[in-house]
Amino acid sequence: MDNSMEILGLYPTWYQPALGSGWVLGIIAVVHVLASHTSVGAALVSTWLATVAVRRNRPELLEYVRRYGVFLLVFSYVLGSITGPGIWFSATVASPRGLSALIHSYVWWWATEWVFFFIEVIGIYLLVYLAGKVDGRSYLKIAWIFGLASWATMLIIVGILSFMMWPGQERWFTEGGTLNGFFGLYTFAQILSRTCFMLMAAALAGGLIAAYLRDGAFRLEMTRKLAWVGILGAVLGAVFFQWGLTTLPESAQLLMKTRLPGSFVPAMWAILAAIVVYFAALLVRPGALNVPLAAGMMVGLLIFGIWPEERARESMRKPYVAGQFVYSNQIIARDVPALGVKSELPALEARGMLALHPFIPQHLRRIGEGNELEAGHALAIVYCSNCHGLGTTGTRPFGEMFAGNRDAADIERFIKGALVTGNMVNMPRIPLRDDEAHALAQFIASLPLWHSITR
Amino acid sequence: MDIDTLYALRSSSGLPSHPAVFLVLLVLTWALHMIAVHVMLGSTALALTGAFSSNANWRRLAGPMLDTAKVAVSLAIVIGVAPLLFVQVIYDPFWYVSNVLSARWAIAFIVILLTAYWAMYHHYFVGKEGGSATSRWSLAVSLALLLVAGFIMHALTSQALRPELWMAWYAPEGHLETAGSGIHEFNLGRYLFFIVLAAPVTGAWLLGCRRYLDRREPRDAPYLDWIAALGNRLMTAGGFAALICYAGWMAALPESAAGFPVSFWSIAANASILLLIVIPALFRSASGGYGPFVTAAGVILVLATVREALRHRILFGTHGYELSTYAVNLDWYSNALFCLTFAGVGGFAIAYSVAIAWEAGKTPGIYTASPRVNRLGGFALAALIVWVAQYFFFGFLVITR
Numbered sequence: 016m017d018n019s020m021e022i023l024g025l026y027p028t029w030y031q032p033a034l035g036s037g038w039v040l041g042i043i044a045v046v047h048v049l050a051s052h053t054s055v056g057a058a059l060v061s062t063w064l065a066t067v068a069v070r071r072n073r074p075e076l077l078e079y080v081r082r083y084g085v086f087l088l089v090f091s092y093v094l095g096s097i098t099g100p101g102i103w104f105s106a107t108v109a110s111p112r113g114l115s116a117l118i119h120s121y122v123w124w125w126a127t128e129w130v131f132f133f134i135e136v137i138g139i140y141l142l143v144y145l146a147g148k149v150d151g152r153s154y155l156k157i158a159w160i161f162g163l164a165s166w167a168t169m170l171i172i173v174g175i176l177s178f179m180m181w182p183g184q185e186r187w188f189t190e191g192g193t194l195n196g197f198f199g200l201y202t203f204a205q206i207l208s209r210t211c212f213m214l215m216a217a218a219l220a221g222g223l224i225a226a227y228l229r230d231g232a233f234r235l236e237m238t239r240k241l242a243w244v245g246i247l248g249a250v251l252g253a254v255f256f257q258w259g260l261t262t263l264p265e266s267a268q269l270l271m272k273t274r275l276p277g278s279f280v281p282a283m284w285a286i287l288a289a290i291v292v293y294f295a296a297l298l299v300r301p302g303a304l305n306v307p308l309a310a311g312m313m314v315g316l317l318i319f320g321i322w323p324e325e326r327a328r329e330s331m332r333k334p335y336v337a338g339q340f341v342y343s344n345q346i347i348a349r350d351v352p353a354l355g356v357k358s359e360l361p362a363l364e365a366r367g368m369l370a371l372h373p374f375i376p377q378h379l380r381r382i383g384e385g386n387e388l389e390a391g392h393a394l395a396i397v398y399c400s401n402c403h404g405l406g407t408t409g410t411r412p413f414g415e416m417f418a419g420n421r422d423a424a425d426i427e428r429f430i431k432g433a434l435v436t437g438n439m440v441n442m443p444r445i446p447l448r449d450d451e452a453h454a455l456a457q458f459i460a461s462l463p464l465w466h467s468i469t470r
Numbered sequence: 471m472d473i474d475t476l477y478a479l480r481s482s483s484g485l486p487s488h489p490a491v492f493l494v495l496l497v498l499t500w501a502l503h504m505i506a507v508h509v510m511l512g513s514t515a516l517a518l519t520g521a522f523s524s525n526a527n528w529r530r531l532a533g534p535m536l537d538t539a540k541v542a543v544s545l546a547i548v549i550g551v552a553p554l555l556f557v558q559v560i561y562d563p564f565w566y567v568s569n570v571l572s573a574r575w576a577i578a579f580i581v582i583l584l585t586a587y588w589a590m591y592h593h594y595f596v597g598k599e600g601g602s603a604t605s606r607w608s609l610a611v612s613l614a615l616l617l618v619a620g621f622i623m624h625a626l627t628s629q630a631l632r633p634e635l636w637m638a639w640y641a642p643e644g645h646l647e648t649a650g651s652g653i654h655e656f657n658l659g660r661y662l663f664f665i666v667l668a669a670p671v672t673g674a675w676l677l678g679c680r681r682y683l684d685r686r687e688p689r690d691a692p693y694l695d696w697i698a699a700l701g702n703r704l705m706t707a708g709g710f711a712a713l714i715c716y717a718g719w720m721a722a723l724p725e726s727a728a729g730f731p732v733s734f735w736s737i738a739a740n741a742s743i744l745l746l747i748v749i750p751a752l753f754r755s756a757s758g759g760y761g762p763f764v765t766a767a768g769v770i771l772v773l774a775t776v777r778e779a780l781r782h783r784i785l786f787g788t789h790g791y792e793l794s795t796y797a798v799n800l801d802w803y804s805n806a807l808f809c810l811t812f813a814g815v816g817g818f819a820i821a822y823s824v825a826i827a828w829e830a831g832k833t834p835g836i837y838t839a840s841p842r843v844n845r846l847g848g849f850a851l852a853a854l855i856v857w858v859a860q861y862f863f864f865g866f867l868v869i870t871r
Contacts, residue, residue, distance in 0.1 A: 024478040026566050027640045029573035030648035039577060093587045096547045100554055101580035107558070108573035108650065111566040112481075115558070119483040122492070122559050123804035129552050130808075130816040136548045137823045140541060149830050150838040156847035157826070160819055163854040170861055184868065193486070193804045198868040347482060354799050356482045373475045374637065376644040389645070396648055 023359055025345060026111045027374045030400045035410035036109035037329075037401060043101045045325050049216065049317045050095035052209070055169045056217030057087050058135065059210075060244060061142065062162030069151040075233050080158075081146035083224045084139055091220075092139060096132075110401065112345040113179075113336035120193055120338070120354075121175050128171040134164040166210070173209060177202040180332045181264060181339055188340075191353030196338065204259030208252050215248030215290065219316060222297075222309035238301035245294040253287050266440070267331040274330050274441050279323055286319040334443040342443035344401050364446040368397055382450045388465060390451075391458025398445050398455070406466055413459055427456035471633040473790045479563030484797035487805055492560045493778070493793065499552035501774035504664070505671060505767050506549050507620070510542035512672020512704070514590070514613045521597070521606040527696045534679070536594055536609075543587055543616075560793060564630035564785070571629060571639050572622075573650025579622045586615035617665065624661045625653045631784050632724065659718025666715050667770070669708025670746040674766035676701030680758025685832055698758045702750035705762065709747030716743060726788040727780060735779040742772040803864070815857050818850035 029036050061080050068076035106114040118125070138161030145157060174197035177183060183199025218241040225241060228234035260268070293312055297304055334342055340349040340356065347359045362371060369380050375393055382390045395405050395413075404412030417426055430445070430452045437444030447455060458465060485492065513535040520532025557565050569576045589612035597605030629639075632655055639654045640647060680698045683689075716739060720731035730736055745752075746769055749762045785791040825846060830837040839847070 022475050022478045024480065024482065024563075026479065027570045027636075028648050029570050029650040031573075031650075036573070043577075043580065089588075089591050092544065093584065093591070096544065097580060097584050097587065100547070100551055103554060103558070104569065104576045104580060107566055107569045108576050111562075111570060115481045115562050115566065116483055118555070118558050119481040119485060119562075120801075121804070122555060123486055123801070123808040125555055126495075126552065126808045127804075127811045129548075129555065130811050132551065133548055134816065134819040134823070136544055137820065140544070141823055141827060145826070145830055148836060149826060150836060153826060153837075153839040153844070153847065156822070156844075156851060160822070160847070160850050160854060163851075163858065164815075164819065167854070167857065167861075170858070184871075191799060191801070193801050194864055194868050198865045200869060203865065203869075351483075354483050355797065373471065373478065374640055376637075376641040376646070378644050393646060396646060400648075 021371075022373050023346075023362065023371045024112070025372050025374065025397070028396050028400060029108045030396055030405070032404060032406060032408050035402070035404060036105075038410060040102070040105040040109045041322075041325065041329070043098050043105045045317065045322050047095060047098035047102055048321050048325060049313075050091045050098060051169075052213045052321075053216045053220045053313075054087055054091035054095050054135075055165045056210075056213030056215070056248070057083060057091065057220060058139075058162045058165030059214060060217045060221060060241075061087075062158045065142070065158035066155060069155050072151075074147070075230065077146055077154075079224065079228070079233075079237060081143055082227070083221060084143040084146075086220070086224055088139055088143060092136065096136065099132075110336055110343070110345065112347070113341050113343075116337040116341045117175060117179055120196060121178065124171050124175060124193060124197070128168050131164045131167040131171070135161060135168060138164060169209060169213070170206060173205045174198065174202050177205055179337050180328065181267065187353065188349075188351050189353055191351075200262040201259055204255055204262050208255035208259055211248045211252030211255060213248070215245050215252060216313075216316060218242070218245030218248060218294070219290070219309065219312050222304055222312070223306060226304050226306045226309055234304075235301045238297050238304045242294040242297040242301070246291055246298075249287055249290050249294070263331065270331050270333060270441055271327065274333070275327055279327060282319065282323055286315065290316065290320075330441070333441040334439075344398050344443050344445075346443065348443060360444060360446050364448070367448040367451050368394060369451065372397060382454050387454045387457050388461055391454035391456070391461075392465065394447070394451055394455045395458055398443075398447075402442075406462060413462060417459070421460050421462075423456045423460035426459050427452055430456055471636055471789075476563050476633060476789065476791050477795075479567070480796060481562055482797075484799040485559060486799060486801035488798055489560050489793045489796045492556045496553055496556035496560065497774045497778050498771070499549060499556065500777075501767075501771040503546060503549040503553055504667075504774065505770050506542050506546035508668040508671035508770070509675050510539055510546045511613070511616060511620075511665065511668035512675065513538040513542055514609070514616065515668070516672065517593075518606070518609050518613055521593070521609055527693055530693065531697065531700075536590075538675075540590060540594060543590065547583070560796065561630065561781075564633065565626075567633075567636055568626045568630035571636065571650060572626060572653055575622050575650075575653060576626065579619055582615050582622070583619045586612045586619060589615065620665060621656070621661055622653075624664070625656045628655045628657055628660070631726070631781065633789060634726070657719055657722050659715050659720070659722050663712055663715035663719050666708060666711045667773075669711065670705045670749075671708075671763075671766050671770065673701040673704030673706075673708060674749065674762040676704065677753075677758045678760050678763045681760060682832075684758065687834065694758070695756070698756055701758070701762075702756070705750050705766075706747050709743055709749075712746065713740070713743050716740065723780075724784075726784045730780055730783050733779075733783070735776045735783075739773055739776040742769040742776075745769055811857060815850070815853040818846060818853050822846040822850045 031039055061083055064076055065080050067073065068080060103114065138157060141157045142161055145154065149157070177199060178196040181199070181201065182188065182196040183202055184195040187195040221241045222238065225234055225237040228237065260271070290312065332339070335348070336343040340347060340351050342348045346363070347356060350356060350358050369375050369382065369390060379386055379390045379393050392405075399405070402411060403416070404410060404414070406412055407414035417429065420426070430447065433439050434442065434445040435447050435452060517532045517535040517539055520528040520530075520535065523529060589608045593605040593609040593612065635654070639652065676697050680694050680701065683694055683697075720736065723730060746766060749765055753759055753761045786793070822843065825843045826837075826839060829839070829843065
């Protein structure tokens, strides 16, 4: 064994019993997706509207762009700019090695996105504060720079997210190169579908501003314009989303079919249909638009559209969390020869997690009669707690596993048969040594006792 | 933690460039971030003082300071993304462990910052003209929360420099403590030092504002002179306060930083703080000017370098951690992508944005861009279009290979 495997580069674990650290990350990510999708879509819509306003000399349209910009500043940019780094913070504490794998390959891409983000934030201020204060030609330039920079942030993050799910080209593992990891058919499908869904979200948000307009005729005009943008965004987005699913590897499709709740696909179609019906209704009766309705649709999109979609994306890449080589429990499970990355599974199999994890207390490095439960707890924290609650709360809690069976021998048999061998399609292989499997089974079987001791 | 473990915690993916490149960018962008943070804290404090004051000048200053604070928060957050990225890249073992050990605080940072920002907007929309009783308090809440957010960042940074204590924090008495609910290490002198620096930096900012407003009509000389006097006072008094806090920071440094307070770097820090104090005299800035702010920005850059030298003293000097041994998997495309985007797209777009905002701000009525400014905008737009084109070009090249 080479020297680097004397100790593994595993971090301490943050265990969040009520929600699970993954859900904390998920909640922040979903809020960010809503804010960022709205702001990128709105940047494109604003660019289009500003162009029409300047070319046709329509000051009321310019005023709409300005007010839309103020809304974006207060809602999307505050929320988006804080929850963006918020995803980093929450990923840092929930999945440090997963984030690290992305950061260390794509740091320059992220730094490039930062340049665009900077331009975008300055752009929104200029769009708001210089409306009517600079000549039309200059205002158009500001709007187009803002719109393109905003879209460029999306182009970059989509590639990184695609890599996170599945490196674009299989040759990335052997040849490396960020381009090979970044670009695949799925990346392009994502660009198309996300751009459309962003326009849809922007049309929903734009309705909030249109609902405040006092000029009746202009309000109707804007409502209709936004309705068309929304319908096109929703329909085309759905088409491209479907295409994107066909570009995924077979294992991801299998996971989608077997691990997602049966209600997922119908629910996604239902929310899309509801949004199309909403916009179609506004086309027929634009006067029906009001603030509670528009706000309600935004919340609906967040809860019924973005949350399940993001959850599905999470599920499809299981058991990996990044680039198909870092497991959701932070263990590197595959060689990446191009980067000199080695799988940690053989070392764990040979010497055990308790011996190799740098943050295991000394007295737990060897399992004996006096420390079996505590060693089992440590193993559960390291191997399982990213995805499972170690009690009756949190995500997929142990308390609800094994059909209520608390027989340690049965649990140990399951662990050895299904997990140590890696026979669960959506779960990481858990290369426990015999004494570790025994300790983990003892811990799971004794959960009520453990909680009464440690409470 | 021994040195082998610290090295093991590094990302096995390596870095796409030499670590020194990231180190330089980390120091530069952190300095820029702190300048925005200082202006943000200082202008919020001034807006708050104005909101509670009955003095006409203070009340008048409150409005533009609130506008400044609002934009400064945005910039502080946006610029802050860059050092947050680079610190993860080269100091990942330290930053990640520290965050996990105080995970709840790392998550709370997001919520606190969000609340602070919205509280500021609440005051902006409800009480811009001096403020209603409630909106003034929302600005106070905003400032307090911004200070708490700063404290969390301070604690996370401090904890990252104590690898010898990590295990005691994570497994006190040998039992795993995975709640991430504790703040384990802080240095009040250091925290106050970086907060107090907001006074001289904002003072320098006011001197710049004085100069900018001098060119605008209608001109109100007594008010402008008052602004300059306030700026000078903030620089001098704030500089002295920073000197005291710096001494407090150095006095409370851990054993692992022994000798640093009398090192070259520490002397450089003291000298640069002294420079802040004497800037008003140096520039004879009764009528304002941009020189003091440029100098203050230079001082922050020196202090960012000193901060990095201290990190090096602890991590290399005591723990033997050599940054230069980080594995490199050079990636030419992404190196070139960033450099060209930063210089080409970013350079033109930011220069154009600043130029047009600057000129429009000085012009009464509608500003028509000069041919030079127009050309700058044209270059920015063209650079963006070229960027998008190369993105799809390389994308298609990769998938069709």
